Amino acid sequence: MTTATAAITDVRTELLVVPVEPRLRAYGSDVVNLVRVLVQDADGACGTGFTYTLGAGAGVVCRMIDDLIGPAIVGGRTDEWDERRSKIAASTRRLGRSVFTPALSAVDIAVRDLRGLQTNQPLYALLGGRARAMPIYGSGRGSNGLELDELVEQTLGYLNDGYPAVKVRAGARSPEADLERLRAVRAAVGDDVPLMVDCNEQLTLPDALWFGRRLTDLGFRWLEEPLIAEDIEGHAVLAAQLDVPIAVGEHLVGRYEFAHHLRTTPIGIYQPDAALTGGIGEAMRIAALAEAANRSINFHSLPELHVHLAAVCPNACYVEDFGILNAVLGEVLRPHEGSVVPPDRSGHGIVWDDDAVRRFTQPY
Structure with missing residues (x-):
C-alpha cells in the first residue's frame, strides 16, 4: 500500500x-x-x-x-x-x-x-469537485477528407451511438464547397441536433467572415479555429462581427497566452488541452481565468482525462470525444443518455492497453 x-x-x-x-x-x-x-x-x-x-x-x-x-x-x-x-x-x-x-x-x-x-482519490476529487455528468459531443469522424455521403454517414453514426451533438471539419475545400457539405449534414440530422464546425486554422479572414455569416442560418453552435491561433486581431474581428460563437485554444500555450486572448478579444469559447498547455494545474488556471471573464471552457480532445476537469469547472460546456488515443486504451468513455461521468478510480483512472x-x- x-x-x-x-x-x-x-x-x-x-x-x-x-x-x-x-x-x-x-x-x-x-x-x-x-x-x-x-x-x-x-x-x-x-x-x-x-x-x-x-x-x-x-x-x-x-x-x-x-x-x-x-x-x-x-x-x-x-x-x-x-x-x-x-x-x-x-x-x-x-x-x-x-x-x-x-x-x-x-x-x-x-x-x-x-x-x-x-x-x-479520483482526480476530480483532488481538484475539489464531484463526479457530475457532463454533456459529450462526437468529434473526429466527420473528417474533411471524407466524401459527402461518408461525412453524413459518420455524423449520423455518432447520433446512433448516443452522442447528442457532433462536430464536423471544414477548411480543406473552398468555403462555398464546405458550406454545401454542412447544409447536407444539417438536413440529414434535423434542426434540433447541436452541430459545431472545426476549420483547423485553414481560413483567411475574409473567407472566415463569409463562411461564419452563413453558419448562423444553419444553427451551428460554434466556429472553431477559423484562423491560425496567433492571429489575435483577426479573431477579435470575427468575434465582434459574427453571430456564431468563435472557439479557440488548443494551440494556445499556458495561462498567459489565454489571458492575453481574454483581454483583447470577445471570443466566447476557449479550448485548452491539459496535455499541451502545461498540464492539469495550468488548464485549471486557464479555466478560472475564463470563468472570471464570463467565457465558456470546452477542453480539447482526450475525454478520459478532461472529463475530470470539466466536471469541476462551472463554465465547462461539453466533453469532446475525439478518440485519437483509443488504439492504446483498454477502456474508453461512452455516452449514457448523452452524458459522461468521470470514473471513481483513484487518479485519472485511465486504463491502458x-x-x-x-x-x-x-x-x-
Whole structure:
C-alpha cells in the first residue's frame, strides 16, 4: 500500500507511434506520436501522464523529460509538485515553450495521477469537485477528407451511438464547397441536433467572415479555429462581427497566452488541452481565468482525462470525444443518455492497453 508521503523514485519516458484510424485523419496526419511518462514512488505506485504531437519532434520532448524534468523531481513528493514545477519552469524560460511545455504537461499529469493513487482519490476529487455528468459531443469522424455521403454517414453514426451533438471539419475545400457539405449534414440530422464546425486554422479572414455569416442560418453552435491561433486581431474581428460563437485554444500555450486572448478579444469559447498547455494545474488556471471573464471552457480532445476537469469547472460546456488515443486504451468513455461521468478510480483512472503500448513503443 502506498502512502501520501512516499517520495518519487523513478521517472520513465516512452515514445509510442500510434496509427490514427482513417476516418479521424485530417491534413495528412496518419499517426500520433504519444509521449507517455511513468512516475513511480518508493512504495511502488506508478502514475501515468502523456503529451502528443501530430508531426515530428516527440523524441526531443522525451529527452527534455529524461534530461531535465525527471531528475529534478526524483526524491521529491507529490505534495511538493507545484513548487517544484514553478522552479523547473523558471529554470527553462530561455528555452521557450515549444518543447518544454508539452514535456511539463506529461509530467504534471503523471504526478497528479500518482497523487490520486497515494491518497485514494479520483482526480476530480483532488481538484475539489464531484463526479457530475457532463454533456459529450462526437468529434473526429466527420473528417474533411471524407466524401459527402461518408461525412453524413459518420455524423449520423455518432447520433446512433448516443452522442447528442457532433462536430464536423471544414477548411480543406473552398468555403462555398464546405458550406454545401454542412447544409447536407444539417438536413440529414434535423434542426434540433447541436452541430459545431472545426476549420483547423485553414481560413483567411475574409473567407472566415463569409463562411461564419452563413453558419448562423444553419444553427451551428460554434466556429472553431477559423484562423491560425496567433492571429489575435483577426479573431477579435470575427468575434465582434459574427453571430456564431468563435472557439479557440488548443494551440494556445499556458495561462498567459489565454489571458492575453481574454483581454483583447470577445471570443466566447476557449479550448485548452491539459496535455499541451502545461498540464492539469495550468488548464485549471486557464479555466478560472475564463470563468472570471464570463467565457465558456470546452477542453480539447482526450475525454478520459478532461472529463475530470470539466466536471469541476462551472463554465465547462461539453466533453469532446475525439478518440485519437483509443488504439492504446483498454477502456474508453461512452455516452449514457448523452452524458459522461468521470470514473471513481483513484487518479485519472485511465486504463491502458498494455499489449498495444508495447506494440507501438519505439526507440527515440
